[in-house]
Amino acid sequence: xxxxxxxxxxxxxxxxxxxxxxxxxxxxxxxxxxxxxxxxxxxxxxxxxxxxxxxxxxxxxxxxxxxxxxxxxxxxxxxxxxxxxxxxxxxxxxxxxxxxxxxxxxxxxxxxxxxxxxxxxxxxxxxxxxxxxxxxxxxxxxxxxxxxxxxxxxxxxxxxxxxxxxxxxxxxxxxxxxxxxxxxxxxxxxxxxxxxxxxxxxxxxxxxxxxxxxxxxxxxxxxxxxxxxxxxxxxxxxxxxxxxxxxxxxxxxxxxxxxxxxxxxxxxxxxxxxxxxxxxxxxxxxxxxxxxxxxxxxxxxxxxxxxxxxxxxxxxxxxxx
Amino acid sequence: xxxxxxxxxxxxxxxxxxxxxxxxxxxxxxxxxxxxxxxxxxxxxxxxxxxxxxxxxxxxxxxxxxxxxxxxxxxxxxxxxxxxxxxxxxxxxxxxxxxxxxxxxxxxxxxxxxxxxxxxxxxxxxxxxxxxxxxxxxxxxxxxxxxxxxxxxxxxxxxxxxxxxxxxxxxxxxxxxxxxxxxxxxxxxxxxxxxxxxxxxxxxxxxxxxxxxxxxxxxxxxxxxxxxxxxxxxxxxxxxxxxxx
Amino acid sequence: xxxxxxxxxxxxxxxxxxxxxxxxxxxxxxxxxxxxxxxxxxxxxxxxxxxxxxxxxxxxxxxxxxxxxxxxxxxxxxxxxxxxxxxxxxxxxxxxxxxxxxxxxxxxxxxxxxxxxxxxxxxxxxxxxxxxxxxxxxxxxxxxxxxxxxxxxxxxxxxxxxxxxxxxxxxxxxxxxxxxxxxxxxxxxxxxxxxxxxxxxxxxxxxxxxxxxxxxxxxxxxxxxxxxxxxxxxxxxxxxxxxxxxxxxxxxxxxxxxxxxxxxxxxxxxxxxxxxxxxxxxxxxx
Numbered sequence: 001x002x003x004x005x006x007x008x009x010x011x012x013x014x015x016x017x018x019x020x021x022x023x024x025x026x027x028x029x030x031x032x033x034x035x036x037x038x039x040x041x042x043x044x045x046x047x048x049x050x051x052x053x054x055x056x057x058x059x060x061x062x063x064x065x066x067x068x069x070x071x072x073x074x075x076x077x078x079x080x081x082x083x084x085x086x087x088x089x090x091x092x093x094x095x096x097x098x099x100x101x102x103x104x105x106x107x108x109x110x111x112x113x114x115x116x117x118x119x120x121x122x123x124x125x126x127x128x129x130x131x132x133x134x135x136x137x138x139x140x141x142x143x144x145x146x147x148x149x150x151x152x153x154x155x156x157x158x159x160x161x162x163x164x165x166x167x168x169x170x171x172x173x174x175x176x177x178x179x180x181x182x183x184x185x186x187x188x189x190x191x192x193x194x195x196x197x198x199x200x201x202x203x204x205x206x207x208x209x210x211x212x213x214x215x216x217x218x219x220x221x222x223x224x225x226x227x228x229x230x231x232x233x234x235x236x237x238x239x240x241x242x243x244x245x246x247x248x249x250x251x252x253x254x255x256x257x258x259x260x261x262x263x264x265x266x267x268x269x270x271x272x273x274x275x276x277x278x279x280x281x282x283x284x285x286x287x288x289x290x291x292x293x294x295x296x297x298x299x300x301x302x303x304x305x306x307x308x309x310x311x312x313x314x315x316x317x318x319x320x321x
Numbered sequence: 322x323x324x325x326x327x328x329x330x331x332x333x334x335x336x337x338x339x340x341x342x343x344x345x346x347x348x349x350x351x352x353x354x355x356x357x358x359x360x361x362x363x364x365x366x367x368x369x370x371x372x373x374x375x376x377x378x379x380x381x382x383x384x385x386x387x388x389x390x391x392x393x394x395x396x397x398x399x400x401x402x403x404x405x406x407x408x409x410x411x412x413x414x415x416x417x418x419x420x421x422x423x424x425x426x427x428x429x430x431x432x433x434x435x436x437x438x439x440x441x442x443x444x445x446x447x448x449x450x451x452x453x454x455x456x457x458x459x460x461x462x463x464x465x466x467x468x469x470x471x472x473x474x475x476x477x478x479x480x481x482x483x484x485x486x487x488x489x490x491x492x493x494x495x496x497x498x499x500x501x502x503x504x505x506x507x508x509x510x511x512x513x514x515x516x517x518x519x520x521x522x523x524x525x526x527x528x529x530x531x532x533x534x535x536x537x538x539x540x541x542x543x544x545x546x547x548x549x550x551x552x553x554x555x556x557x558x559x560x561x562x563x564x565x566x
Numbered sequence: 567x568x569x570x571x572x573x574x575x576x577x578x579x580x581x582x583x584x585x586x587x588x589x590x591x592x593x594x595x596x597x598x599x600x601x602x603x604x605x606x607x608x609x610x611x612x613x614x615x616x617x618x619x620x621x622x623x624x625x626x627x628x629x630x631x632x633x634x635x636x637x638x639x640x641x642x643x644x645x646x647x648x649x650x651x652x653x654x655x656x657x658x659x660x661x662x663x664x665x666x667x668x669x670x671x672x673x674x675x676x677x678x679x680x681x682x683x684x685x686x687x688x689x690x691x692x693x694x695x696x697x698x699x700x701x702x703x704x705x706x707x708x709x710x711x712x713x714x715x716x717x718x719x720x721x722x723x724x725x726x727x728x729x730x731x732x733x734x735x736x737x738x739x740x741x742x743x744x745x746x747x748x749x750x751x752x753x754x755x756x757x758x759x760x761x762x763x764x765x766x767x768x769x770x771x772x773x774x775x776x777x778x779x780x781x782x783x784x785x786x787x788x789x790x791x792x793x794x795x796x797x798x799x800x801x802x803x804x805x806x807x808x809x810x811x812x813x814x815x816x817x818x819x820x821x822x823x824x825x826x827x828x829x830x831x832x833x834x835x836x837x838x839x840x841x842x843x844x845x846x847x848x849x850x851x852x
Contacts, residue, residue: 053657055664102839106656110601110791111839114832117788121828128825177425177441178434184411184422191409194371195480196397196426209434235784239664246661279672285665289658290651 014160024152028224031156033264034163035220040244040256041170042213047242048251049174050206051186052100053109055238056116057214060096062233064089064215065222066123069136078142085219086212092119093211097204104189116238123230135229138222149223159220166213171253173209182206214241240267240281247288249295262296322385324349324518325488330369330379332542339365340542343379347488352519354533356526356553358562362542363522364406367490370520371403372396383488398427400487404477404494406522410465416476417461420448423480451483452476455509471502478509489513491521495528503528538562571700573817579706579775581813582713586768587786588793588805589720590761596737596800597750597757600656603663604644605765606787607670612637612766613778614678617685626688626770634767641762645755653751667783675780685773709771716764721802733757737800789816792835 013020021027039061046052067088071081100111123130130136141149149155173179184192185199192199222228231237240263248259266284270277292299323346332340340362347353355363368374370381372393380389383399391399411419424444425431439445452461455475460468465476474494481489494510495503507528513519523529530536536553538546546556553559591605612633619629644666652658686692691705724730735743736750744750769778776782793812797804811834819827 099836099839106600106660109657109660110795113601114788114791114795114835117791118829118832121832122826125828126825172437173434175437175439176434177428177431177436177438180418180422180438181425181431187411187413188409190373191405191411192422192426193393194373194397194403195423196394196484197431198394205434236668239668242661276672276676278668279676282665282668282670282672285668286648286662289661289665290648293655293658 017160018153018156027152027156029264029268031152031159031224033261034156034159035217035224036241036244036264037257037260038163038166038220039214039217039241040248040260041166042210042215042217043241044245044250044256045170045173045182045206045210045213047245048255049179049182049186050203050210052104052203052207053242054100054112054210055109055235055242056096056100056112056114056119057210057241058233058235058237059116059119060089060093060211060214061218061221061237061241062123062228062230063092063119064218065228065232066130066136068219068222069138069228070129072138073136082142082219086215089211089215089218090208093208093215094204096211097207101200101203101207113235113238116233116235120230120233120235123233130230133230135227138226138228141223141226155224159224162216162220166216167253167257170213174253178202178205236278236281239285243281243285243288246293247284247296249298252295252298255295255298259296322349323347323382324351324384325370325520326382326385327366327370328380328382330366330381331377332365332369332374333377338542340369340376343539343542343544345537345544345547347518347520349384349487349518350516352532352534353521354529354536355520355522355539356524356529356536357539357545360541361539363539364492365542366539367403367492367520367522370490371401397484397486400485401490402481402484402486402488403490404481404492406492406496408470408473408477410473410476410480412466413464415462415464416452416457416468416472417445417448419465419476420451420479420483421445424448424451424483427484448483451479454482454512455479456505471498474498474502475506475509478506482513486517488518488520491519491523493522493524495523495525507532568700573821574814575702575706577814577817578810579709579813580816581810582710583768583772583775584789584793584809584812585713585717585806586764586771588790588797588809589717589802590757590764591790592794592797592799592801592805593733593737593757594761595794597733597740598649598656598659598754599740600659600663601791601794602758602761603660603787604667604670605761605790606783606785607667608637608641608762608765609769609772609786610778610783611640611670611674611769612762613685613769613773613782614674614683615766616770616773617678617683617778620685626685630767630770633770634763637766638759638763642755642759644762645758649758650751650754667787671780671783678778680780682777682779683773684777685770687774705774709775712771717802717806724802729756789831792832795835796838 017030018027021030043054043057046054064085067085068081071084072078076084096115099115100108103111124132141155143149144158147154149158181192181197181202184197185202189199218232221232244259244263245256246259247262248257249255266280267277270280288296294302325345325347327343327345330340330343331338343366355366357363365374369376372391376389380387382388383396383401386399388396388399411422421438421444424447428444430436430441430444449458449461452458455478457472457475457479460472465473468476474497478494491510494506498506503525510532521529521533530550533550535548536550537544538553538559540562545558545562546553548556587605587609591602594600594602615636616629616633619632620626624632648662648666649659652662687705691708693704694701695704695707724734732743732748733753735746735748736753740750789812793805793808796811797808812831815831815834816827819830823830
């Protein structure tokens with residue numbers, strides 16, 4: 001009941017955001033948060049629910065990004081370009097999954113890191129195809145049903161709709177039998193085989209689903225910036241996405257969204273005051289892994305509870321007036 | 322036709338031969354007890370039957386069908402289920418969810434990404450009934466991590482039974498249980514329908530012997546003696562294996 | 567003809583540098599079961615520290631040795647102060663090394679700036695050495711010689727000393743090594759000191775060829791990763807062979823297929839992953 005009410009309030013706040021958020025700059029930041037939240041939702045399917053930590057997901061985000069920009073530059077219509085990009089994305093994701101699912105745990109992490117680097121290398125060095133360091137410009141944002149997305153507000157609503165679809169699809173998946181099977185393969189893969197489950201195929205399907213949302217986020221990111229460069233596929237970008245997932249709390253539905261908000265806001269604030277975003281990114285990473293491995297949201301709650309208990313349990317000197 | 326027929330099964334780890342030329346045939350509905358000292362290769366034999374280990378040579382057939390090359394995951398679908406000596410359950414989940422997962426493993430529903438698992442009333446009722454059959458209905462909603470060792474043993478058995486296996490492998494179902502718990506589990510195993518073929522590893526002879534029709538004694542990866550209870554107990558090799566000669 | 571030969575020499579030189587990078591990476595992986603994602607940073611930070619020592623007026627080799635010592639302290643400190651707190655949690659350890667790599671990269675940018683710094687070839691080695699009728703750059707030959715010396719020293723250490731025997735036991739079976747009384751956690755610190763030290767030394771030594779620049783760490787780390795996947799974890803011979811393969815692929819790829827050279831680099835790794843996941847000489851699959 002309370003959760004339904006909270007969800008309704010959050011939804012209303014998001015829907016009315018252009019009314020209460022002052023100016024296009026902040027609305028654009030909110031759009032960015034939603035785009036990265038979609039990315040993090042996708043990555044969390046693997047990290048949180050399959051127990052497979054990928055350090056190459058920026059590659060999938062970037063492939064969709066590049067594919068749509070390249071197709072539009074090659075003269076394809078926006079719809080064809082978007083569908084073509086998704087096709088390229090799914091093919092890449094399938095190959096990515098087949099290679100990396102030969103392993104789990106640390107091996108999986110290493111292979112995804114290596115494949116992510118290959119994709120980055122392609123973007124950076126295969127200049128004929130990708131323009132190298134110069135990247136590719138996207139001439140214009142698409143106009144779904146004739147509605148222009150050129151301005152902040154319509155683009156925000158477009159992103160919000162995609163975000164809600166992503167969130168709903170992940171929520172449905174997690175509560176489904178297949179979602180429960182996936183969590184089973186995370187906790188006891190061998191037992192799951194003995195119970196009659198095809199562990200590899202379950203992981204493969206989860207990987208495709210994860211890749212799909214990561215790529216859709218990449219697509220939106222390309223529309224948002226109207227530009228794509230190799231930086232999008234870098235290890236730093238993969239690490240950022242992973243930070244969103246684990247900082248918010250991996251394996252929870254809303255954690256990655258909170259993580260995305262946290263990272264995007266910090267990145268924007270940090271870049272306004274200090275230059276050293278990467279240092280901060282690394283420091284937060286280390287701090288979270290060391291002190292709050294369950295994520296910032298559940299972790300803060302735990303630390304807060306402990307503090308509260310201590311305050312109540314031990315009557316402070318000032319308390320006995 | 323045997324329910325489970327094993328022919329010349331062999332397995333080595335490096336140079337160590339853990340199973341050698343094991344041949345075993347269980348008739349449908351038979352209850353067979355496997356005994357033998359530690360390291361005799363009993364659990365390895367189970368792992369070979371379920372496919373968790375690949376045999377180096379030999380063949381395994383389930384109701385006349387050769388399953389030697391079949392992946393582990395396909396075997397439960399043919400009616401093979403097992404429990405583990407070392408408990409491997411889903412610790413964060415409730416007892417009901419553990420048993421439901423077992424049931425779901427055989428259902429085509431497991432591939433559905435759209436329906437809600439907690440709305441699958443038929444599935445969940447069957448899982449609940451399986452928990453009730455092992456006397457754990459009252460704890461259905463409790464996370465596994467908050468249960469006792471004896472309760473987990475019974476969850477193991479419920480997970481195997483709920484799959485309605487034709488051939489059931491039980492790896493030391495009485496290990497680590499108190500006297501009272503032993504009685505409960507013995508009653509539970511005795512109540513399994515007679516058409517279920519059972520292969521059981523157990524060290525506690527007193528409880529296990531009552532349940533078994535025939536006994537197989539293993540030693541150093543080989544079958545030493547096989548026969549009825551009286552035959553095995555009277556056999557000179559049995560004394561040799563257990564007491565030395 | 568001469569151009570290909572030179573390319574070959576360059577490949578072996580790079581292979582030597584890569585061996586110094588990946589030997590430590592491989593041993594850390596073999597012993598602790600984690601890919602140390604700060605290893606590229608050790609290489610780069612070592613090079614930058616070498617730059618600063620050179621700036622103080624020290625000679626090249628003194629700077630290189632001091633940089634190696636500094637890196638050994640830093641590497642050991644990271645293991646002692648951070649990774650040890652997460653003993654047994656491999657994934658968390660990897661994430662910490664990832665976070666540290668970002669911190670080190672930014673720190674280097676802050677201290678040494680964004681422009682590439684090229685180190686001068688040490689005095690006396692800037693010339694060329696004629697062997698048979700061909701003229702070889704003396705410094706590159708020196709790198710090869712030093713890499714071979716360090717490789718032999720490492721090999722002797724692993725095969726002939728008590729410490730080496732303990733490391734080998736740890737690589738083969740860490741729990742068993744613990745049971746027979748080897749203090750595996752002390753080995754972890756040691757191997758981190760050693761790996762970081764050699765990587766830092768290699769960073770300085772590579773300076774005159776590769777120069778030092780922001781992003782050097784990210785360029786080197788994937789190479790170490792490829793080498794260890796190729797050669798297998800915890801195997802010196804594997805690291806050596808993998809380094810030479812990567813050295814050749816890198817240099818010849820750049821000349822023959824400049825656009826896709828980077829992808830060619832990863833191809834043998836993908837093949838190995840598909841057909842021999844434990845690597846050519848590895849004992850365990852990663």
